[in-house]
Amino acid sequence: AQKITQTQPGMFVQEKEAVTLDCTYDTSDPSYGLFWYKQPSSGEMIFLIYQGSYDQQNATEGRYSLNFQKARKSANLVISASQLGDSAMYFCAMRGSNYKLTFGKGTLLTVNP
Amino acid sequence: NAGVTQTPKFRILKIGQSMTLQCAQDMNHNYMYWYRQDPGMGLKLIYYSVGAGITDKGEVPNGYNVSRSTTEDFPLRLELAAPSQTSVYFCASFRSAGGDTEAFFGQGTRLTVV
Numbered sequence: 419a420q421k422i423t424q425t426q427p428g429m430f431v432q433e434k435e436a437v438t439l440d441c442t443y444d445t446s447d448p449s450y451g452l453f454w455y456k457q458p459s460s461g462e463m464i465f466l467i468y469q470g471s472y473d474q475q476n477a478t479e480g481r482y483s484l485n486f487q488k489a490r491k492s493a494n495l496v497i498s499a500s501q502l503g504d505s506a507m508y509f510c511a512m513r514g515s516n517y518k519l520t521f522g523k524g525t526l527l528t529v530n531p
Numbered sequence: 532n533a534g535v536t537q538t539p540k541f542r543i544l545k546i547g548q549s550m551t552l553q554c555a556q557d558m559n560h561n562y563m564y565w566y567r568q569d570p571g572m573g574l575k576l577i578y579y580s581v582g583a584g585i586t587d588k589g590e591v592p593n594g595y596n597v598s599r600s601t602t603e604d605f606p607l608r609l610e611l612a613a614p615s616q617t618s619v620y621f622c623a624s625f626r627s628a629g630g631d632t633e634a635f636f637g638q639g640t641r642l643t644v645v
Contacts, residue, residue: 453634463621463636509573511634517562517581517625518589519634523573 420445420514424522431500432530438485439495439525441510447471451513452493454484457524458506466508469493497527505529534558537622537637544612544644552607552640554622562625563605564634565589565597567618574621580605612644 421444431437443452454466469477469484477484485494497504510522538553556563561582566574566589576589580599594616596608605624609616622637 461619461639463623465633465635468632511574513625513634518576518579518587519562519564519623519625520576520590521566521574 420447420450420512420518420520422510422512422520422522424510424525426525427523428526428528430528430530431497433502434499436496436498437500437527439497439508439510439527441493441495441522443491443493443510443512445491445512445514447515449515452484452486453511453513453519454482454493454495455509455511455521456504456506457509463509467495500529502529502531535622535624535635535637537620537640539640540638541641542643544609544642546612546614546644548612549608549610550612550642552609552620552622552642554605554607554637555603556605556624556635557603558624558626558635559602560624560626560635561602563599564623564625565595565605565607566621566623567591567616568621568639569618577607577620609642614644616642617644618642 423442450471452469456464467479467482481498483496507524509524535556564579565577575591578597580586620640623634625634
């Protein structure tokens with residue numbers, strides 16, 4: 419069975435500062451993928467970043483980077499230079515070898531001016 | 532490409548009624564998913580499919596049925612609607628081969644059962 423855990427129900431950050439959102443996972447699959455999605459108050463799911471289990475380098479997409487620590491089974495999202503528009507719900511998700519796609523409970527990020 | 536299209540966007544059902552939520556993708560993706568999201572909560576997997584003719588249960592399948600007769604379509608059927616099924620429903624599809632980097636989501640269907 420695969421499981422995603424996001425332990426931070428809510429996080430606050432000052433505008434222009436960096437913030438790390440935590441995600442740990444549990445799986446026995448040797449091959450898997452990890453995702454982060456943003457869900458603003460409007461409700462749509464916006465893909466941010468992806469990391470494959472065999473990828474040697476940490477994934478980066480603009481201001482988003484994924485801090486992948488395979489031995490610790492963690493896949494934390496780092497947002498640099500936070501903007502007011504980053505205020506949203508953030509979900510970590512895992513795709514197992516059977517392509518079952520499981521989401522964590524999410525972290526609500528609030529960016530303060 | 533239209534991506535993942537869900538219909539309807541909103542629906543109100545009476546207790547005991549049935550309905551089908553439609554989901555279609557035009558990206559030739561093998562893998563498709565149905566989730567429900569209750570207010571302030573995460574996404575719970577209802578059913579998923581790894582290809583036409585193959586479906587499997589997720590975390591919360593009770594009260595729902597799916598079928599996958601074509602690669603493009605993955606409808607979700609609610610039989611005997613109950614207030615507990617009031618939720619936002621998302622359909623997603625996933626690329627199967629190398630280079631798969633994202634699951635595409637539809638815009639969601641907001642369902643209220645009264």
